[in-house]
Amino acid sequence: MKFEHVSVLLNEAIKGLNIKEDGTYVDGTLGGAGHSKEIVKRLTTGRLIGVDQDINAIKKAKEELKDYKEKVTIVHNNFRNIKDVLNEVGIDKVDGVLLDLGVSSHQLDVAERGFSYKHDAPLDMRMDTTQSLKAWNIVNEYDEEQLYRIIKEYGEEKWASRIAKFIIEERKINQINTTGELVEVIKKAIPKGARKGGSHPAKRTFQAIRIEVNKELDILEDTIKDICDVLNPNGRVCIITFHSLEDRIVKRTFKELNKDCICPPDLPVCQCNKKRELKIITRKPIIPSEEEIEKNPRSRSAKLRVGEKV
Numbered sequence: 001m002k003f004e005h006v007s008v009l010l011n012e013a014i015k016g017l018n019i020k021e022d023g024t025y026v027d028g029t030l031g032g033a034g035h036s037k038e039i040v041k042r043l044t045t046g047r048l049i050g051v052d053q054d055i056n057a058i059k060k061a062k063e064e065l066k067d068y069k070e071k072v073t074i075v076h077n078n079f080r081n082i083k084d085v086l087n088e089v090g091i092d093k094v095d096g097v098l099l100d101l102g103v104s105s106h107q108l109d110v111a112e113r114g115f116s117y118k119h120d121a122p123l124d125m126r127m128d129t130t131q132s133l134k135a136w137n138i139v140n141e142y143d144e145e146q147l148y149r150i151i152k153e154y155g156e157e158k159w160a161s162r163i164a165k166f167i168i169e170e171r172k173i174n175q176i177n178t179t180g181e182l183v184e185v186i187k188k189a190i191p192k193g194a195r196k197g198g199s200h201p202a203k204r205t206f207q208a209i210r211i212e213v214n215k216e217l218d219i220l221e222d223t224i225k226d227i228c229d230v231l232n233p234n235g236r237v238c239i240i241t242f243h244s245l246e247d248r249i250v251k252r253t254f255k256e257l258n259k260d261c262i263c264p265p266d267l268p269v270c271q272c273n274k275k276r277e278l279k280i281i282t283r284k285p286i287i288p289s290e291e292e293i294e295k296n297p298r299s300r301s302a303k304l305r306v307g308e309k310v
């Protein structure tokens with residue numbers, strides 16, 4: 001299958017990175033290399049380190065960036081390991097880091113990856129296919145309380161309690177092996193009246209399971225702090241998120257990094273010694289134009305936040 005992915009907030013992210021032609025940049029989420037290509041085109045003596053945890057994305061990015069080989073280093077890894085990745089390629093500090101979070105359209109479109117409720121496929125959802133935890137393990141091995149917690153928290157699903165209960169009931173009879181079987185259980189759990197209109201009934205639960213499989217939220221705060229550590233002064237971090245849970249973490253972490261002392265106000269002298277590390281460039285997140293949303297409906301929920309190392 002062709003690797004199709006339309007980059008979201010492309011111009012806005014490139015502008016946000018404030019690219020210097022001799023700078024060093026990291027794209028932590030290479031995907032189809034749409035953003036990376038625009039970064040590398042702007043470099044003369046500069047360098048781009050591209051990272052993705054999905055081996056298919058790595059293959060695609062290598063092909064897309066083959067004309068820029070001398071300026072690009074591509075690494076199959078999780079962006080949570082950004083410090084190790086830079087260490088391994090002998091780089092100490094960088095001038096910008098981009099994270100365009102979530103799944104690519106390609107990952108959603110390849111049925112056998114098991115990300116989509118629109119195709120029937122084994123329950124997988126791993127971005128990194130070398131890891132052992134799959135959606136199958138969550139659906140068939142988590143207890144009711146764990147299922148409820150992730151569906152409620154990561155899916156913000158109103159019917160989380162019923163969905164968790166119905167999954168457990170189904171498991172007493174049959175294992176749930178495919179995305180299609182899971183969709184049927186979710187449909188049974190959500191009362192018919194509540195299913196009219198709006199989004200697909202399985203959308204939120206699938207999002208929740210995907211986040212749990214790939215530990216998408218657990219790693220975000222620490223990664224942003226690590227990014228801040230590796231940025232040169234005036235270096236930029238640009239993060240594109242696709243749902244409110246991710247955006248909240250980015251907003252909160254940027255705010256924390258933007259603060260000086262965080263001691264309780266009644267302490268006469270500062271004991272935390274915390275220094276402001278990041279200036280917030282986007283007070284409000286940048287969102288796609290109506291034109292972009294019309295051309296690429298997947299961009300609808302995107303938000304870009306930009307910070308600058310002080």
Ligand SMILES: C[S@@+](CC[C@H](N)C(=O)[O-])C[C@H]1O[C@@H](n2cnc3c(N)ncnc32)[C@H](O)[C@@H]1O
Nearest residue numbers: 007029031032033034035052053054078079100
């Ligand atoms: C939305 S796509 C990026 C698309 C890319 N910006 C483009 O324009 O083509 C997200 C990519 O990030 C990767 N990804 C998500 N979380 C990751 C992580 N923690 N570490 C490394 N790659 C990750 C996914 O495998 C996917 O290929």
